[in-house]
Structures are given as C-alpha cells and as structure tokens.
Amino acid sequence: MAQLSSSERDDGPIIIDGKAEAAMITAEIADRVAAISVVPGLAVVLVGDDPASAVYVRNKSRTAERCGFHSVQHTLPADTTMDTLLALIETLNRDDAVHGILVQLPLPGHLDSAAVIAAIDPDKDVDGLHVTNAGRLTVGDPDAIVPCTPLGSMHLISAVLGSDLAGREAVVVGRSRLVGLPLALLLMRANATVTIAHSRTKNLDAVCRRADILVAAVGRAEMIGEAAIKPGATVIDVGINRVEDETKKSGYRLVGDVAFSQAHAAHAITPVPGGVGPMTIAMLMRNTLDAAERRARGQG
Incomplete structure (x- = not known):
C-alpha cells in the first residue's frame, strides 16, 4: 500500500509519498535478488554531458547497486556517432550478464533516438519503449515490459x-x-x-x-x-x-x-x-529483475 501522509493544510488533499513507496519496493526487490540464483544486470548508457541526465543516471545506478544488481554505466562523448552507439548496444544485447539496457534520453540531436531504441533487444528493453513491447502492452501480453x-x-x-x-x-x-x-x-x-x-x-x-x-x-x-x-x-x-x-x-x-x-x-x-x-526508478529496477527472472526460466 502506498505511503499516504496528511496534508499540512487542514482542508488539503492526502499527499501520496512516492519516495517512501519506492523505498519499500526497492527493499522488496533486494530481498528477491538475494533469494534467486541469477544476479540481475542493468546497463545504462549516457551520451553527452547534460547535467540533468547525469543526475538521473547516477540515481539509477546507485539504486541498482542497492538492489544487489550488477550495474554497468557507459558514458559516451556528445559527438558519439550512430555506428559507435549501435555497436555498443549490440555488444550489450549479446552480453548474458546484462538483462536490462537503458539508453538515457534525450540523445544529442544528431543521433536517431528511434533507431537506437529499435536496436535494443526487446527482452532487455527495461524502459519499455521498443515497438515490440508497445505492441505486447496493447494486446495485453503479460510479458510486455511496461x-x-x-x-x-x-x-x-x-x-x-x-x-x-x-x-x-x-x-x-x-x-x-x-x-x-x-x-x-x-x-x-x-x-x-x-x-x-x-x-x-x-x-x-x-x-x-x-x-x-x-x-x-x-x-x-x-x-x-x-x-x-x-x-x-x-x-x-x-x-x-x-x-x-x-x-x-x-x-x-x-x-x-x-x-x-x-x-x-x-x-x-x-x-x-x-x-x-522515485517510482519511475523503482519500476526500472522491477522491470530489470523481471527480465532477469524470465531469462533464467528460458523465456527471454
């Protein structure tokens, strides 16, 4: 159940504490990781030096480590070419220790975000942006990554x-x-x-x-x-x-x-x-754990 706190205003709404709820979810994920034989692997790719993106990536990587994940960050310069970025994604697609791949958006303007997302293995697309996962969600496939x-x-x-x-x-x-x-x-x-x-x-x-x-x-x-x-x-x-x-x-x-x-x-x-x-990051961890468990069962 989400953590709800009373408003400081007597006549105000209940404030939904997403930070507290996310902390509970990540704690549950850490417990699940400790109980399974596979170590979930999350690879985050950051292109360029946008300060806000760097903060988001750092928070994601820290949370992954707290959950007991194998966490990898690839930071590429802003002038990285499409060929270089796509080659990295293909390497991560083939890496059995990586169950989730996240490319931090937005990308520099010269890079094609749609093509980059399309290059990610749909079963490792823990952001849920690949057209395959969008289609799975539309038809109600329980294995859709949302x-x-x-x-x-x-x-x-x-x-x-x-x-x-x-x-x-x-x-x-x-x-x-x-x-x-x-x-x-x-x-x-x-x-x-x-x-x-x-x-x-x-x-x-x-x-x-x-x-x-x-x-x-x-x-x-x-x-x-x-x-x-x-x-x-x-x-x-x-x-x-x-x-x-x-x-x-x-x-x-x-x-x-x-x-x-x-x-x-x-x-x-x-x-x-x-x-x-905070819930967005918690759900990224859940998607990565789910992807790892599916792969361990031979479904991914």
Whole structure:
C-alpha cells in the first residue's frame, strides 16, 4: 500500500509519498535478488554531458547497486556517432550478464533516438519503449515490459483506489508514447473509462473536471489549475519543470504540471518532487529483475 501522509493544510488533499513507496519496493526487490540464483544486470548508457541526465543516471545506478544488481554505466562523448552507439548496444544485447539496457534520453540531436531504441533487444528493453513491447502492452501480453513512469503511476493509483477501477472515469492529459498512451492502456485494463486529452483539446478544464483520476503528463509548469480538478479526485502529477526562483540557491525550483496550491479539492495528489519520480526508478529496477527472472526460466 502506498505511503499516504496528511496534508499540512487542514482542508488539503492526502499527499501520496512516492519516495517512501519506492523505498519499500526497492527493499522488496533486494530481498528477491538475494533469494534467486541469477544476479540481475542493468546497463545504462549516457551520451553527452547534460547535467540533468547525469543526475538521473547516477540515481539509477546507485539504486541498482542497492538492489544487489550488477550495474554497468557507459558514458559516451556528445559527438558519439550512430555506428559507435549501435555497436555498443549490440555488444550489450549479446552480453548474458546484462538483462536490462537503458539508453538515457534525450540523445544529442544528431543521433536517431528511434533507431537506437529499435536496436535494443526487446527482452532487455527495461524502459519499455521498443515497438515490440508497445505492441505486447496493447494486446495485453503479460510479458510486455511496461514503461517505468506509467507503471509507477499505476501502482500509486491502485494503492489509493484499489486494483479494479470499474465505474471510475480517468483523464490522462498528454499523449506521449512514454507516458500518456501506455498509462491509458493500463487504466483501461483496470476497467477505468479513459479519455486522453492534450494541448489541442477544447474546453480542457471541463474535460479534466470529469475525472475521478486525473493524470497530468504534458511538461508544462502548473497548467492544471483549480478549475480542472473534480472534488475528491485522485491526481497524479507526472510533470517536473524548472521555474525561476530567486529565493533558491540554485535559482530555480521544481514544480509539476499541476498547480499544487490550487489542488485543495482533490482527495489525494502526488507531490513534485517526491511523487512519481522515485517510482519511475523503482519500476526500472522491477522491470530489470523481471527480465532477469524470465531469462533464467528460458523465456527471454
């Protein structure tokens, strides 16, 4: 069950503590790793020196090590060629000690992200972005590797509302293949009635206000305000955006796609940071462990 904390505001929503939930999940994964004969291997590939990507990769590698994984990081210069990157992926595809391969996105502009993802062995595609895994998810194949952010979001939704969402209306704002589309499929599989909205949706606030479950995944700071939130809704804020803040040493603060201070009518909401973000890394670890166990059973 997800860790829920009371709001500091008496009339505010329950705050869903994704960080605490992710810690429990990774602890469970470490226990599972200790009980099996195979050591899960995760290889993370970082191209270039983007500071945010470097932080994400470092957090992923540290979590993998805490889970007892064989963790490998390949850091390539920003001017790496497609041939060099594809050759590395092919080497990792053939490496029996590696069960999961993650190429940190975005890649430098001269590299073809779609071609890079397509080169990854679908059974090692622990980000769940390969078209084979997208197809598996669409048809309900239980061996589909689901993208980590939708999987983590769904875990938190189920923890608040249960695994059967029959009779509940869900609105997903955002239609990306990384978050919006796979999350909509997961919600439908849980029997929710799902609407996918986006930047060109007319009367977006009115559409969102129908939602018992509202997911914001558009990458626009605080675009979802009070008028878009149905009283009693469960709100999952996937966005993470930097906004200028001279009071911070860094010069900025992180906010979600939802105006948190305006979400007082919600029943429960994920904070930014500390909500969906930690769950994404936890689900990456779970996907890697699952891939390792499938390979050990001869299914991968």
